Amino acid sequence: MKDKDRLGASRLINKLGKRYLKWTAYGLILLIASIAQSLPRFLPEIGSARPVLIIPIAVFIAMFEGPVGGASAGVAGGILWDLFSDRLFGFNALLLLIICCACGLMSQLLIRNNLISSMLMAAAALFTHGIIDWFIYDLMLENDQPLRVLLWCTLPGFVYSLAIAPLLYLLIYHAARRLRNIE
Amino acid sequence: MKNFIKSAAFKALAAVSLFLIGIMIYAASTGGVATIPETIAGAIVAPLQSLGAAVSDGFSDFLGIFTDSNVLQQENQKLRKEIDQLRKNQVELDELRRMNEYYRQYLELKEQNPDYKFADCRVISVDTNNKYGNFTINVGLLSGVKKNQPVITPEGLVGVVYEVGMNFANVRTILDPATQVPAYVSRVGSGGVTGGSLSLAKEGKLRLNYLPRNNGVAEGDYVVTSGKGEVYPRHLLIGTVKEVNSESDGLTMYAVIEPFANIRDLTNVFVITEFSE
Numbered sequence: 001m002k003d004k005d006r007l008g009a010s011r012l013i014n015k016l017g018k019r020y021l022k023w024t025a026y027g028l029i030l031l032i033a034s035i036a037q038s039l040p041r042f043l044p045e046i047g048s049a050r051p052v053l054i055i056p057i058a059v060f061i062a063m064f065e066g067p068v069g070g071a072s073a074g075v076a077g078g079i080l081w082d083l084f085s086d087r088l089f090g091f092n093a094l095l096l097l098i099i100c101c102a103c104g105l106m107s108q109l110l111i112r113n114n115l116i117s118s119m120l121m122a123a124a125a126l127f128t129h130g131i132i133d134w135f136i137y138d139l140m141l142e143n144d145q146p147l148r149v150l151l152w153c154t155l156p157g158f159v160y161s162l163a164i165a166p167l168l169y170l171l172i173y174h175a176a177r178r179l180r181n182i183e
Numbered sequence: 184m185k186n187f188i189k190s191a192a193f194k195a196l197a198a199v200s201l202f203l204i205g206i207m208i209y210a211a212s213t214g215g216v217a218t219i220p221e222t223i224a225g226a227i228v229a230p231l232q233s234l235g236a237a238v239s240d241g242f243s244d245f246l247g248i249f250t251d252s253n254v255l256q257q258e259n260q261k262l263r264k265e266i267d268q269l270r271k272n273q274v275e276l277d278e279l280r281r282m283n284e285y286y287r288q289y290l291e292l293k294e295q296n297p298d299y300k301f302a303d304c305r306v307i308s309v310d311t312n313n314k315y316g317n318f319t320i321n322v323g324l325l326s327g328v329k330k331n332q333p334v335i336t337p338e339g340l341v342g343v344v345y346e347v348g349m350n351f352a353n354v355r356t357i358l359d360p361a362t363q364v365p366a367y368v369s370r371v372g373s374g375g376v377t378g379g380s381l382s383l384a385k386e387g388k389l390r391l392n393y394l395p396r397n398n399g400v401a402e403g404d405y406v407v408t409s410g411k412g413e414v415y416p417r418h419l420l421i422g423t424v425k426e427v428n429s430e431s432d433g434l435t436m437y438a439v440i441e442p443f444a445n446i447r448d449l450t451n452v453f454v455i456t457e458f459s460e
Binding site: 031034035036037038039040041042048050051052067068071075079080081082083084085086088089090091093094097098101105109133142144145148149152153157 | 184187192195196199200203204206207210211217218220221224225228229231232235236239240243306307308309310311312314317318319345346351353355360361380381382385449450
């Protein structure tokens with residue numbers, strides 16, 4: 001009996017260790033993405049558009065891990081983004097929590113997780129975040145040529161981020177599959 | 184879906200959401216000092232961001248060896264230094280000429296003022312929204328940097344610190360409409376306040392607003408800080424006048440300024456942590 005208990009305990013510790021490994025790996029991916037997207041001379045600018053890497057990555061994690069995992073990834077990614085952004089600290093974290101939770105729920109209940117559905121979810125997430133951010137900060141608060149901001153900055157950034165999203169999906173896909181095999 | 188809403192996980196997510204809203208409210212009330220969670224996270228992430236920026240800059244410079252001619256690059260740097268010195272000399276002459284007319288004595292604008300204290304820093308991050316080139320530097324409260332301290336390069340003023348953590352600070356550039364710098368045109372003495380706009384920021388330019396109608400400002404004049412408001416020291420170079428136009432109300436005029444510093448391509452900057460007037 002005692003041997004069985006020991007075996008059960010060690011299995012539980014093993015399982016927990018592998019789960020921590022999985023989330024540590026996701027955390028590192030988000031950390032690298034947040035650093036990469038804000039480095040001054042790493043990703044080329046097209047006009048004044050810079051790609052956002054955190055939103056697609058958090059959405060893809062939500063597609064694989066469900067609403068709770070997705071929300072956690074959204075909060076972590078949002079906090080890392082808020083550090084070096086001129087938005088109020090917590091703004092992106094809160095938005096991404098809601099968006100990624102919704103994406104995770106939809107992937108569990110409504111849609112299948114494949115490249116096309118993930119791209120659609122990423123596009124919806126990028127668009128939603130971009131519009132809310134534009135509405136609050138450029139239309140309501142700053143009000144300096146908000147239509148131009150939308151056409152010159154927000155929409156080009158959306159297109160640029162979406163163009164890179166397939167590569168990010170492949171990264172998360174392989175990471176999730178490998179981590180699930182380990183788990 | 185109903186099961187998820189009733190679950191403990193959903194309640195935990197709702198609690199996290201309320202916590203984030205609380206942080207946002209607190210962040211809005213701190214007046215530019217980073218919140219505790221932001222400070223802790225920044226203390227961990229800022230060194231990694233600095234490392235990433237150093238690697239990225241090194242790689243870009245390495246590629247530059249192959250894409251640009253080395254000889255032309257060195258000659259270009261030498262000529263830029265000469266032009267910077269000539270510009271500073273021109274501002275000093277204009278300043279002396281103006282003050283002689285009004286029988287006052289002036290301090291000369293020096294390249295390195297002995298009463299200034301600087302914090303040398305590196306640009307480690309640019310805002311992804313990036314409409315106005317706002318960026319983050321790798322120094323903060325631990326290096327004596329505080330909110331509302333001016334940020335410069337050897338070419339001229341680039342912005343002001345608006346949020347500061349322990350080892351990082353966020354800088355708003357002079358292209359941003361929220362950054363308003365009291366300034367004047369050195370040749371004629373006409374004063375105003377700088378401000379940005381989106382359309383000008385795309386061209387890397389800004390405005391000098393509230394110029395009087397008979398201001399005498401012309402293209403090519405130099406714009407410098409006036410020192411009013413005690414945020415920016417006097418005689419910091421800002422840029423050159425490109426054009427002068429009337430405001431829509433017809434009462435005042437404004438000048439379009441091209442900054443001396445290349446706001447969109449900064450790597451190393453200085454924060455003036457102390458100066459005496």
